[in-house]
Amino acid sequence: MADGISRSGGTEHEVLAAVLQVRVGSLQVLLWQRAREPHAGRWALPGGRLRPTEDVETSIRRQLAEKVDVQQLAHVEQLAVFSAPDRVPRPPRVVATAFLGLVPCDVDPAVPADTAWHQVAELPPTAFDHGAIVLRARNRLRAKLSYTNLGFALAPRKFTVSALRALYSAALGYRVSATNLQRVLSRRGLLEPTGHTAPSGPSGGRPAALFRFTGKGLEVTDPFAVLRPPRAAKDDAGE
Amino acid sequence: MADGISRSGGTEHEVLAAVLQVRVGSLQVLLWQRAREPHAGRWALPGGRLRPTEDVETSIRRQLAEKVDVQQLAHVEQLAVFSAPDRVPRPPRVVATAFLGLVPCDVDPAVPADTAWHQVAELPPTAFDHGAIVLRARNRLRAKLSYTNLGFALAPRKFTVSALRALYSAALGYRVSATNLQRVLSRRGLLEPTGHTAPSGPSGGRPAALFRFTGKGLEVTDPFAVLRPPRAAKDDAGE
DNA sequence: CGGGTTTTCGACTTAGGATCGAAAACATGG
DNA sequence: CCATGTTTTCGATCCTAAGTCGAAAACCCG
Numbered sequence: 325m326a327d328g329i330s331r332s333g334g335t336e337h338e339v340l341a342a343v344l345q346v347r348v349g350s351l352q353v354l355l356w357q358r359a360r361e362p363h364a365g366r367w368a369l370p371g372g373r374l375r376p377t378e379d380v381e382t383s384i385r386r387q388l389a390e391k392v393d394v395q396q397l398a399h400v401e402q403l404a405v406f407s408a409p410d411r412v413p414r415p416p417r418v419v420a421t422a423f424l425g426l427v428p429c430d431v432d433p434a435v436p437a438d439t440a441w442h443q444v445a446e447l448p449p450t451a452f453d454h455g456a457i458v459l460r461a462r463n464r465l466r467a468k469l470s471y472t473n474l475g476f477a478l479a480p481r482k483f484t485v486s487a488l489r490a491l492y493s494a495a496l497g498y499r500v501s502a503t504n505l506q507r508v509l510s511r512r513g514l515l516e517p518t519g520h521t522a523p524s525g526p527s528g529g530r531p532a533a534l535f536r537f538t539g540k541g542l543e544v545t546d547p548f549a550v551l552r553p554p555r556a557a558k559d560d561a562g563e
Numbered sequence: 564m565a566d567g568i569s570r571s572g573g574t575e576h577e578v579l580a581a582v583l584q585v586r587v588g589s590l591q592v593l594l595w596q597r598a599r600e601p602h603a604g605r606w607a608l609p610g611g612r613l614r615p616t617e618d619v620e621t622s623i624r625r626q627l628a629e630k631v632d633v634q635q636l637a638h639v640e641q642l643a644v645f646s647a648p649d650r651v652p653r654p655p656r657v658v659a660t661a662f663l664g665l666v667p668c669d670v671d672p673a674v675p676a677d678t679a680w681h682q683v684a685e686l687p688p689t690a691f692d693h694g695a696i697v698l699r700a701r702n703r704l705r706a707k708l709s710y711t712n713l714g715f716a717l718a719p720r721k722f723t724v725s726a727l728r729a730l731y732s733a734a735l736g737y738r739v740s741a742t743n744l745q746r747v748l749s750r751r752g753l754l755e756p757t758g759h760t761a762p763s764g765p766s767g768g769r770p771a772a773l774f775r776f777t778g779k780g781l782e783v784t785d786p787f788a789v790l791r792p793p794r795a796a797k798d799d800a801g802e
Numbered sequence: 803c804g805g806g807t808t809t810t811c812g813a814c815t816t817a818g819g820a821t822c823g824a825a826a827a828c829a830t831g832g
Numbered sequence: 833c834c835a836t837g838t839t840t841t842c843g844a845t846c847c848t849a850a851g852t853c854g855a856a857a858a859c860c861c862g
Contacts, residue, residue: 484840485840485841486839486840502840502841503841503842506841507842524838524839524840525838525839527837527838527839528837528838528839529837529838529839529840530838530839530840530841531839531840532839532840532841533840533841
């Protein structure tokens with residue numbers, strides 16, 4: 325049976341990350357343009373091969389911090405394994421562990437010359453199966469925005485409700501009501517007023533109050549009822 | 564940068580599955596007892612090494628169908644990658660893609676002599692990191708029972724509401740109300756009466772109506788509101 | 803046919819999301 | 833300095849859906 329201890333070889337393992345950020349009102353992903361074959365000229369996700377002494381989480385963080393200057397990732401989580409035998413054209417066969425990474429919208433990390441942000445809704449030609457990975461990342465983000473407080477990873481430390489509304493709208497792809505957003509997040513105990521206000525815009529208007537997310541880690545905000553243990557129990561739930 | 568095309572070697576890839584089933588009122592997992600070192604005598608998850616021509620989904624299905632007789636899996640999904648460098652004691656290093664498998668409670672697949680079901684709540688000594696994988700699988704199941712119709716994978720094709728209640732209770736680990744369960748699932752359009760009734764038990768009582776799950780695939784049943792696109796949009800959402 | 807048992811269904815309560823509109827707070831121009 | 837326009841904020845209301853309870857229905861048995 326499964327022994328987990330023997331030799332076959334021929335299978336490489338790489339880690340990839342779809343790093344998402346809301347920029348100028350749209351959800352974008354960090355891609356770099358391949359110079360060499362295969363798929364020269366196409367756009368690929370940052371990442372690289374797994375080293376013998378690191379686990380996949382450590383590896384993707386190293387690759388992102390090292391090759392692309394992205395220290396300020398607010399969140400990183402496993403997405404899925406992509407393992408179609410022909411996902412890279414030539415041998416050796418490469419299995420990829422894909423990650424979702426999120427960057428707050430108030431930073432603009434320096435990136436190498438071959439690297440750029442692209443709208444998720446309008447991807448350039450992508451290398452290998454990276455296009456599919458980006459879509460999976462977007463879907464995961466959208467789902468989790470609804471039932472977790474993952475939004476904190478897209479927002480600056482302090483923000484106005486309307487700025488947050490713009491973030492959610494961009495990530496989700498449809499309009500959201502600022503009123504409702506604030507009330508929902510507040511009642512879940514995720515939103516907290518800082519007491520300060522932002523300067524009002526060039527066309528006047530009431531100055532907006534600044535909020536921050538409360539440090540609640542990454543909790544599932546009450547998935548459903550069906551049967552709720554009176555008021556307790558909440559393991560990782562995770563992905 | 565990440566090329567995904569070059570050689571390093573030394574990293575194996577295996578697939579593992581935590582196959583869960585509700586048996587005699589408790590959530591159990593399929594394990595086999597290792598005969599050889601390392602970890603001889605401890606209990607391990609079914610699985611094995613990834614072959615060069617198959618993806619991980621294909622591989623885990625093959626291994627389960629081949630080595631342990633489990634054709635009737637109602638559901639299989641990726642769980643996570645486990646990649647701690649020392650997760651298996653001796654080199655070569657082995658990265659594992661773990662799966663969650665679900666078996667309806669009305670079947671009792673034949674298993675080899677070294678294989679048995681164990682209560683998830685009371686695991687025997689497990690090999691490698693397999694204990695942690697089982698817990699992750701249980702948590703994933705619990706979370707998804709709330710906001711998807713994953714319950715269908717634990718239930719027989721036809722069932723009574725009280726049987727379904729027992730299933731949910733066992734899987735979730737706390738009592739659930741039959742009344743509410745039926746109403747919630749019905750309103751979500753997941754439950755459908757067959758028109759038939761089950762024979763009443765030995766102590767009498769009103770005969771229970773038989774239900775079945777409607778074939779709605781594996782949908783996320785309205786995660787949250789925050790902002791709902793009027794009534795549409797629902798990609799994979801996935802994990 | 804009455805007592806015990808289990809299921810089923812309706813009614814009510816409670817919680818939380820969706821919507822709307824008025825009031826508050828600021829800037830600008832006359 | 834006031835009227836106007838703009839943006840945010842907050843309360844009030846509506847509505848959907850989950851949580852709870854209890855009575856009625858449907859069966860068995862003696």
